Every structure is written in C-alpha cells, then in structure tokens.
Amino acid sequence: MNLVERDRKVLWHPYTQEKTAPLPVPIVRGEGVWLYTEDGCKILDGISSWWVNIHGHSHPFLNEALTAQANELEHAMFAGFTHRPAIELAEKLVAITPKNLTRVFYSDNGSTAVEVALKMAYQFWQNRGQERKTFVALENAYHGDTFGAMAASGESNFTKPFQNLLFKVLRAKSVPSAVSDGLTRSE
Numbered sequence: 526m527n528l529v530e531r532d533r534k535v536l537w538h539p540y541t542q543e544k545t546a547p548l549p550v551p552i553v554r555g556e557g558v559w560l561y562t563e564d565g566c567k568i569l570d571g572i573s574s575w576w577v578n579i580h581g582h583s584h585p586f587l588n589e590a591l592t593a594q595a596n597e598l599e600h601a602m603f604a605g606f607t608h609r610p611a612i613e614l615a616e617k618l619v620a621i622t623p624k625n626l627t628r629v630f631y632s633d634n635g636s637t638a639v640e641v642a643l644k645m646a647y648q649f650w651q652n653r654g655q656e657r658k659t660f661v662a663l664e665n666a667y668h669g670d671t672f673g674a675m676a677a678s679g680e681s682n683f684t685k686p687f688q689n690l691l692f693k694v695l696r697a698k699s700v701p702s703a704v705s706d707g708l709t710r711s712e
C-alpha cells in the first residue's frame with residue numbers, strides 16, 4: 526500500500542470534509558521551500574506549510590539546534606519546574622515587546638494561545654471584583670478551532686455546527702466589511 530492508501534484507512538485531516546476532499550498529497554521529504562512527494566514530484570511550498578515553516582523545511586541550523594536540545598533535555602513539565610531555554614526565550618521576547626509587557630506565558634498552538642488570552646482577560650476583571658464577560662470580536666476573524674477561539678472567530682461553516690455551544694460576542698466590523706459597506710453605501 527502507498528502512503529495515501531494507508532492514510533485513508535486510519536486518518537482524518539483538519540479542516541477537511543473527508544468524503545468530498547481530494548486525496549492528500551503524500552510528502553516524504555522537505556528541503557528549503559520544496560516538498561517532495563512519494564512519487565518523486567517537487568512542490569513549491571508557497572504557504573510555508575500553514576505559515577509554520579517560515580525558515581524553510583529541514584533547515585540545517587534549526588535541525589542542529591533541535592538535536593542538541595533534545596539530547597540535553599527534551600521536555601520537562603512547566604508547572605512547578607523551569608529551565609534555561611524557556612527563560613532565555615522569554616528574556617528575548619520581553620526585550621523586544623512593548624515595555625509594559627513584562628511576562629511570557631507559553632502556549633502550544635494558536636488556538637490555545639487565544640484561549641489563554643480570553644481567560645486572562647476574563648480573570649483580570651474577576652480579580653478586580655468585576656464580572657465582565659462580554660468579548661468583542663471582529664467579523665470574518667479566524668482565531669482557531671477550540672471553543673473559545675471559535676466563539677471569537679467570525680461565523681463560518683467550521684463554527685456553525687457548534688453555534689449553540691459558543692459564548693456570545695459583540696461583533697465589530699472588520700476592515701474588509703467596513704470598506705465594502707462603505708462602497709455599497711456610496712454606490
């Protein structure tokens with residue numbers, strides 16, 4: 526069996542309607558901007574694999590750093606523990622962010638980062654004895670696929686099935702719809 530046949534037997538892919546989507550492209554290797562398929566095609570990765578590989582695939586410098594770190598310490602739980610790489614990165618981030626941003630909270634992906642931000646904003650007011658629970662969210666936004674992130678995202682086919690489980694938000698016009706409304710009105 527080739528990779529696609531094996532994939533079809535055991536996998537579901539994100540943001541994919543499995544019955545109607547085209548077959549996934551089987552990738553076996555990456556180098557710089559190129560991805561190589563199982564049957565020998567070379568594909569230009571023009572979206573950096575969903576913006577994750579901005580330095581290119583299998584970058585030798587990054588691979589060397591990853592290997593060195595994994596050989597020294599691959600993971601330690603962060604509740605109650607700390608380690609040099611986490612501290613060093615936080616120091617660098619604090620140094621380049623606005624002066625009033627003095628702490629880093631690590632999250633593991635975009636959706637969870639949004640959840641953390643929503644919870645921090647909510648708890649900020651709770652700690653001041655005020656219950657503020659209304660979020661303002663842009664129309665047409667995309668913030669991820671966890672529940673808080675879906676609530677803060679614009680309505681879409683991806684969020685519609687879960688509408689009844691999402692907290693309500695106030696919708697602010699995003700620039701594209703404000704511009705198109707303006708165009709419509711002036712026409």
Ligand SMILES: Cc1ncc(COP(=O)(O)O)c(C=O)c1O
Nearest residue numbers: 634635636637639667668669670
């Ligand atoms: C603006 C924005 N926020 C949040 C996310 C969600 O990130 P993740 O897919 O890592 O959960 C994305 C992902 O594309 C994004 O583009």
